[in-house]
Amino acid sequence: MTQGIEVRNVHKLFRIGDAQLHVLKSVSLTIGAGEFVGIMGPSGSGKSTLLYLIGGLDRPTDGQIAVGGARLDTMSSDDLAYFRSQTVGFVFQSFHLVPTLTALENVALPGIFAKVPHDARMAHATALLHKLKMSDRAEHRPSQLSGGQQQRVAIARALFNDPPIIMCDEPTGALDTQTGRLVMRMLRALCTRAGKTVVVVTHDPGIENYADRMILLRDGRVIDDYATRQRPALDALEESVPNP
Amino acid sequence: MFWELGHLATHNLMRARARLAMTSGGVLVGTAAVVLLVAMTVGLQTAAEQGIGQSGALTEVMVGPSYEYNPNSDVEPPQLTPAMVERLWRIPGVSVVVPLVNFQSWGELLADDYSGGGQIMGVDARLLPYMGIEVAEGTLTLERGQVLVGSQIPINFYDPQATEYRPIQVDVLNTPLEMRTFSPRGEERRLDLSPVGILAPNPNYDYAIIMPVQQVISLNEWLNGERADPRDFKYDFALIRAESREQTTAISDAIKEMGFSAGGLGDFINQLNGFFTTMRLVLGGVGGVALLVAAFGVANTMTMAILERTREIGLMKAVGATDRDVLTVFLIEAALVGLVGGALGVLISYLAGEGINQGIANLAQQAAQSGQGSGPMFLPVDISQLQAGLVIIPTELALFGLGLATSVGIIAGLLPALRAARMTTVVALKTE
Numbered sequence: 001m002t003q004g005i006e007v008r009n010v011h012k013l014f015r016i017g018d019a020q021l022h023v024l025k026s027v028s029l030t031i032g033a034g035e036f037v038g039i040m041g042p043s044g045s046g047k048s049t050l051l052y053l054i055g056g057l058d059r060p061t062d063g064q065i066a067v068g069g070a071r072l073d074t075m076s077s078d079d080l081a082y083f084r085s086q087t088v089g090f091v092f093q094s095f096h097l098v099p100t101l102t103a104l105e106n107v108a109l110p111g112i113f114a115k116v117p118h119d120a121r122m123a124h125a126t127a128l129l130h131k132l133k134m135s136d137r138a139e140h141r142p143s144q145l146s147g148g149q150q151q152r153v154a155i156a157r158a159l160f161n162d163p164p165i166i167m168c169d170e171p172t173g174a175l176d177t178q179t180g181r182l183v184m185r186m187l188r189a190l191c192t193r194a195g196k197t198v199v200v201v202t203h204d205p206g207i208e209n210y211a212d213r214m215i216l217l218r219d220g221r222v223i224d225d226y227a228t229r230q231r232p233a234l235d236a237l238e239e240s241v242p243n244p
Numbered sequence: 245m246f247w248e249l250g251h252l253a254t255h256n257l258m259r260a261r262a263r264l265a266m267t268s269g270g271v272l273v274g275t276a277a278v279v280l281l282v283a284m285t286v287g288l289q290t291a292a293e294q295g296i297g298q299s300g301a302l303t304e305v306m307v308g309p310s311y312e313y314n315p316n317s318d319v320e321p322p323q324l325t326p327a328m329v330e331r332l333w334r335i336p337g338v339s340v341v342v343p344l345v346n347f348q349s350w351g352e353l354l355a356d357d358y359s360g361g362g363q364i365m366g367v368d369a370r371l372l373p374y375m376g377i378e379v380a381e382g383t384l385t386l387e388r389g390q391v392l393v394g395s396q397i398p399i400n401f402y403d404p405q406a407t408e409y410r411p412i413q414v415d416v417l418n419t420p421l422e423m424r425t426f427s428p429r430g431e432e433r434r435l436d437l438s439p440v441g442i443l444a445p446n447p448n449y450d451y452a453i454i455m456p457v458q459q460v461i462s463l464n465e466w467l468n469g470e471r472a473d474p475r476d477f478k479y480d481f482a483l484i485r486a487e488s489r490e491q492t493t494a495i496s497d498a499i500k501e502m503g504f505s506a507g508g509l510g511d512f513i514n515q516l517n518g519f520f521t522t523m524r525l526v527l528g529g530v531g532g533v534a535l536l537v538a539a540f541g542v543a544n545t546m547t548m549a550i551l552e553r554t555r556e557i558g559l560m561k562a563v564g565a566t567d568r569d570v571l572t573v574f575l576i577e578a579a580l581v582g583l584v585g586g587a588l589g590v591l592i593s594y595l596a597g598e599g600i601n602q603g604i605a606n607l608a609q610q611a612a613q614s615g616q617g618s619g620p621m622f623l624p625v626d627i628s629q630l631q632a633g634l635v636i637i638p639t640e641l642a643l644f645g646l647g648l649a650t651s652v653g654i655i656a657g658l659l660p661a662l663r664a665a666r667m668t669t670v671v672a673l674k675t676e
């Protein structure tokens with residue numbers, strides 16, 4: 001089944017007291033399965049809002065969103081939860097790890113809601129941490145990890161249910177340049193080697209070195225949508241990147 | 245799945261240990277209050293029932309003419325005529341009616357040189373087994389000329405020649421015994437008696453001399469100097485045996501309705517039970533208020549916990565948790581707060597109960613040593629009766645305490661948990 005993303009005339013309004021904020025204004029776009037798409041735009045242009053809508057974390061005020069043929073805008077909230085569990089993996093700027101759980105338990109968290117039995121869950125999480133070269137940090141709590149390490153744990157968590165789509169909201173925003181670059185390489189490898197669809201929201205122009213395609217937002221509208229000049233060669237990627 | 249969510253919940257609980265301790269502490273106090281107070285009524289009731297003893301007496305109802313009848317009224321109080329006794333038999337729950345006739349004078353007993361006496365009463369020998377009496381010595385039978393004597397009678401003879409009164413014991417079963425009585429006309433009558441049994445102690449019959457009913461009727465005729473008209477015949481009182489103790493109250497009520505006086509231990513105990521039920525409700529209610537306060541504590545803690553962990557709730561939803569999963573996590577958490585508090589509360593109840601019982605045992609001992617009788621008067625029962633202790637915690641009560649505390653946790657946590665479950669994922673994720 002194709003996991004293409006289709007967005008048709010999507011509007012998103014937020015109500016703040018009596019006022020209404022029109023954040024997305026008739027956005028339409030299509031993202032093909034296996035594409036690596038970067039979404040850029042000024043702060044407040046609606047990038048995150050768009051990402052959360054196509055990730056099933058929120059619903060559009062108007063318009064249609066379909067992922068792999070399934071309509072998110074009309075889905076029941078339980079079906080949306082199942083969609084988030086099976087179809088997308090999220091990576092956030094602030095990592096969003098549970099502070100009381102170890103790195104391993106954080107990676108395994110999606111398995112609880114996907115009803116994976118305990119032993120299988122831990123084995124799979126261990127394997128993922130190993131692929132991300134984080135085995136020696138499995139028992140550490142998030143507070144005992146550097147930003148880059150935390151984001152690797154978060155990526156492992158996003159991969160736990162082997163979803164076809166990875167969505168990232170400013171994944172490098174809290175990291176230094178060097179570490180940020182490593183994370184971008186990992187994401188690229190996930191697209192190239194594992195065939196995942198990757199959607200990355202950022203305002204780091206360096207994204208163009210990794211993405212196949214760029215979508216530019218301004219003031220809630222798509223103002224540009226273009227293929228990047230050159231696809232980065234895989235051999236430019238580090239050996240350490242995962243190959244799930 | 246449930247266990248996995250429970251695991252998450254315990255993780256969360258352990259994170260805020262201080263708050264858990266305070267909230268559970270509230271539940272602890274509430275549970276301990278409920279359990280201890282109810283346990284106390286159980287102890288008091290057990291003591292009261294033990295003090296009453298004798299299970300046979302519990303199904304008895306004594307019936308007699310009512311004392312409440314106005315003597316100036318024209319209406320005659322109803323009498324225990326044979327027809328009335330018939331009616332008593334037909335009251336639901338009555339298994340046997342034993343009507344009795346009193347000898348209308350005192351019977352003096354003469355044994356050799358000694359004198360004694362008792363209240364002569366007549367009973368139909370066939371109903372003897374239903375009177376709830378036992379013999380300490382001899383046999384429980386009754387034929388013409390035979391008598392059964394109460395436990396006090398053999399030991400209360402005295403020597404009429406002696407200058408000083410001193411009770412003397414007579415072996416009545418093996419001593420020729422004569423009864424002497426006088427009529428109002430001044431005639432003396434003597435009757436040879438052969439006691440066949442001495443009754444075991446029983447407050448109702450300790451001074452009784454029980455004879456076949458026909459013999460007592462003839463004695464009364466002699467006393468009154470005329471033959472009794474069978475149409476005017478009436479019994480003096482009747483002993484009713486109920487099928488069960490629970491039925492004694494209804495039977496007593498029905499008999500009082502008929503215009504007689506009625507009462508018995510069973511009826512008394514039923515009233516006592518009613519009293520203890522009320523006491524249990526009142527004291528349990530006091531503990532309940534403590535639990536209610538604890539419930540607000542739980543609700544507050546859960547609200548705080550959910551506010552603090554809003555981002556985490558968003559994250560759980562982002563990685564696939566349904567609303568129901570989130571609800572479950574927080575309800576388990578609230579239930580655990582209740583359960584932990586409840587378990588500690590029950591434990592403390594056991595310890596405190598042990599201490600209280602020990603203290604009372606010591607008090608009773610001190611009272612016994614100082615010869616002051618029953619000790620402190622603030623208790624409605626003689627503390628020497630509290631062999632099993634003032635605080636008795638049956639297993640059901642302990643389980644009830646645990647269940648109650650857990651339910652309080654769940655109910656108090658319901659609203660906050662629902663709020664957590666319904667949070668919009670994005671809003672929750674973005675919360676600082």
Ligand SMILES: Nc1ncnc2c1ncn2[C@@H]1O[C@H](COP(=O)(O)OP(=O)(O)O)[C@@H](O)[C@H]1O
Nearest residue numbers: 014021023042043044045046047048049050671
């Ligand atoms: N839940 C919300 N409620 C109200 N306003 C919101 C909410 N989420 C986002 N916004 C507003 O929508 C606009 C776009 O936000 P966002 O999509 O996060 O922008 P970007 O990610 O491009 O910086 C901002 O003005 C923001 O304040």
Ligand SMILES: [Mg+2]
Nearest residue numbers: 047048049169
């Ligand atoms: Mg943003």
